[in-house]
Amino acid sequence: MTFINSFQAEWLKRKRSLASWLVIGGAFFTPSIILASRFKNRAALPALYAKEDFWRRLWYQSWESMEVFLLPIGIILATGLIAQLEFKNNTWKQLHTTPQGFTTIYAAKLLVVLLMLAQVFALFNVGVYLSAVIPSALFGAVPYPAAPIPYADFWAGNVNFFVDCLPIVALQYLLSLHFRNFLVPVGVGFAIWFLGVGLLSWEYSYLFPYNHGAINFLTATGHFASRKVPMSVELLALLYAAAFTVAGWALYVTKRDKG
Amino acid sequence: MSGTINQRHACCVETVDLTHRFSEAETTLDLVNLRVVEGSIYGFLGPNGAGKTTTLKLILGLLRKQHGEIHVFGRPLEKNRVETLRRVGSMIESPSLYGHLTAAENLQILQKVYRCPKERIHEVLELVGLARAGGKKASQFSLGMKQRLGIALALLHSPSLLILDEPTNGLDPNGILEIREMLQRLNRDLGVTILISSHLLPEVEKLATHVGIINRGRLLFQGTLAELMSERRQHSFVVFETSDDAKTELLIRELGLSPRAESGRVAVPSLERERVAVVNQTLVRGGVDVYQIGRVESDLEKIFFDVIGE
Numbered sequence: 001m002t003f004i005n006s007f008q009a010e011w012l013k014r015k016r017s018l019a020s021w022l023v024i025g026g027a028f029f030t031p032s033i034i035l036a037s038r039f040k041n042r043a044a045l046p047a048l049y050a051k052e053d054f055w056r057r058l059w060y061q062s063w064e065s066m067e068v069f070l071l072p073i074g075i076i077l078a079t080g081l082i083a084q085l086e087f088k089n090n091t092w093k094q095l096h097t098t099p100q101g102f103t104t105i106y107a108a109k110l111l112v113v114l115l116m117l118a119q120v121f122a123l124f125n126v127g128v129y130l131s132a133v134i135p136s137a138l139f140g141a142v143p144y145p146a147a148p149i150p151y152a153d154f155w156a157g158n159v160n161f162f163v164d165c166l167p168i169v170a171l172q173y174l175l176s177l178h179f180r181n182f183l184v185p186v187g188v189g190f191a192i193w194f195l196g197v198g199l200l201s202w203e204y205s206y207l208f209p210y211n212h213g214a215i216n217f218l219t220a221t222g223h224f225a226s227r228k229v230p231m232s233v234e235l236l237a238l239l240y241a242a243a244f245t246v247a248g249w250a251l252y253v254t255k256r257d258k259g
Numbered sequence: 260m261s262g263t264i265n266q267r268h269a270c271c272v273e274t275v276d277l278t279h280r281f282s283e284a285e286t287t288l289d290l291v292n293l294r295v296v297e298g299s300i301y302g303f304l305g306p307n308g309a310g311k312t313t314t315l316k317l318i319l320g321l322l323r324k325q326h327g328e329i330h331v332f333g334r335p336l337e338k339n340r341v342e343t344l345r346r347v348g349s350m351i352e353s354p355s356l357y358g359h360l361t362a363a364e365n366l367q368i369l370q371k372v373y374r375c376p377k378e379r380i381h382e383v384l385e386l387v388g389l390a391r392a393g394g395k396k397a398s399q400f401s402l403g404m405k406q407r408l409g410i411a412l413a414l415l416h417s418p419s420l421l422i423l424d425e426p427t428n429g430l431d432p433n434g435i436l437e438i439r440e441m442l443q444r445l446n447r448d449l450g451v452t453i454l455i456s457s458h459l460l461p462e463v464e465k466l467a468t469h470v471g472i473i474n475r476g477r478l479l480f481q482g483t484l485a486e487l488m489s490e491r492r493q494h495s496f497v498v499f500e501t502s503d504d505a506k507t508e509l510l511i512r513e514l515g516l517s518p519r520a521e522s523g524r525v526a527v528p529s530l531e532r533e534r535v536a537v538v539n540q541t542l543v544r545g546g547v548d549v550y551q552i553g554r555v556e557s558d559l560e561k562i563f564f565d566v567i568g569e
Contacts, residue, residue: 005371005372005374006372008371009368009369009371009372012360012364012367012368012371013357013368015359015360015364016359016360017359085357088358089355089356089357089358090352090353090355091356091357092355093316093319093321093352093355094349094355094412095355096319096320096321097319097320097321097344097347097351098344098369098373099341099342099344099345099372099373100372256322257321257322257323258321258322259319259321259351
């Protein structure tokens with residue numbers, strides 16, 4: 001048994017699942033809103049598309065709702081739904097009688113969640129690009145954006161935002177595997193996220209594991225210019241993610257009843 | 260325990276003093292020594308809540324063992340869990356199916372895990388009579404079809420040991436017959452050892468070569484079906500209908516037997532053929548007219564309830 005086989009089996013399970021539809025819906029939600037708004041205000045588009053910082057504006061406009069609201073909510077729901085595939089179908093007992101180590105199963109499922117998150121990022125970036133180019137393709141008066149796409153900045157931004165999401169993924173994964181009732185991980189996740197949003201203005205809010213994405217975004221857009229964070233938010237996110245992953249693994253492998 | 264299985268060396272599954280508690284107040288399994296002989300069909304009988312599923316879950320490593328030993332294929336399960344499970348197919352309680360996936364996709368998941376040839380998917384679907392339903396979502400299956408697909412999942416990797424918990428639940432009589440014949444074929448042609456739990460006694464009687472009877476966490480009988488049948492003979496009665504019940508009872512008692520007069524007849528337990536003739540001659544010589552002699556055998560159900568004490 002190789003890890004790849006376990007992962008392939010886990011990846012198959014998400015096919016046609018609600019979680020896989022959530023990936024597509026979540027990734028294209030904000031770009032669709034932006035596109036709709038551009039269709040509505042098409043008269044202002046030629047001037048906007050001529051600006052030098054066109055891509056940077058679009059980038060932050062797109063990430064605003066994504067980083068603060070949609071991604072945390074989406075991760076909470078999608079992670080819960082992936083674990084629910086086993087609870088709802090009563091398949092833990094089947095899975096745990098296959099010749100796979102418990103660590104392998106834990107890691108394979110976690111990788112599925114992470115790859116789905118990567119899918120969201122990839123599709124979201126495609127969506128952002130499409131929300132820029134579709135108006136210029138449809139309306140003759142709207143030119144293709146004059147400014148070059150800052151690929152390196154966008155890539156770095158994507159990586160940072162992805163890392164910021166990891167503590168949410170890891171803690172939600174821990175909760176989702178541990179509780180049969182879907183409402184428990186989702187309810188706890190939403191409560192932590194709400195609390196985090198409420199604490200954003202607090203000087204130590206960077207210590208809160210669900211806040212790193214929002215802090216990163218608000219810092220990048222100049223909203224937290226006066227805020228001093230004594231360490232890298234991404235490093236802190238990685239440490240939290242590692243701690244939650246190890247704790248989740250320990251809880252999972254030592255569970256008394258595996259069926 | 261009435262029966263014995265002496266082929267210890269050829270045990271496919273063996274538990275030693277297996278004990279399990281879900282709470283301090285209640286012992287779910289109490290010193291269970293299960294022995295499933297290689298190549299046998301072991302019918303694991305017991306009423307609901309007797310401890311059948313708990314035993315099977317422990318054998319499959321789904322519950323953490325608290326006390327006792329579990330050996331599968333002659334090796335301790337704890338130290339060889341992954342290697343052991345490679346050769347075991349199982350279906351515990353209801354079938355485990357992903358409702359949003361088709362039957363073939365459900366099988367494909369396990370095909371990836373077991374790394375068996377893709378052709379096996381079609382083979383096992385055909386084996387359980389679902390060849391035409393491979394593209395249908397499992398959530399749209401009837402209970403009987405789900406049960407068949409569950410068995411297909413258990414058979415996909417051609418296991419040496421098949422552990423099935425109440426596999427005929429929800430099947431119609433025809434379906435039960437088909438599954439029974441399929442299991443017998445697997446056992447006979449491929450040598451698959453089958454451990455099957457059930458509360459349906461006639462079903463086990465028709466299928467099993469060995470039987471274990473469990474109640475309230477204690478294994479009350481374990482042996483071959485022949486041993487159980489011998490038990491059945493021991494539970495039979497010879498009934499004498501005569502002109503004088505009281506005298507009949509007295510004469511039979513003088514022969515050292517334990518007769519019981521009931522509703523115009525005298526019943527004598529566990530009487531061999533030769534002894535029947537002796538009793539008859541004694542009664543005739545004693546001036547009692549014998550109208551009828553008959554044998555009443557307990558059915559498996561009665562033995563089962565005798566064994567579990569209910």
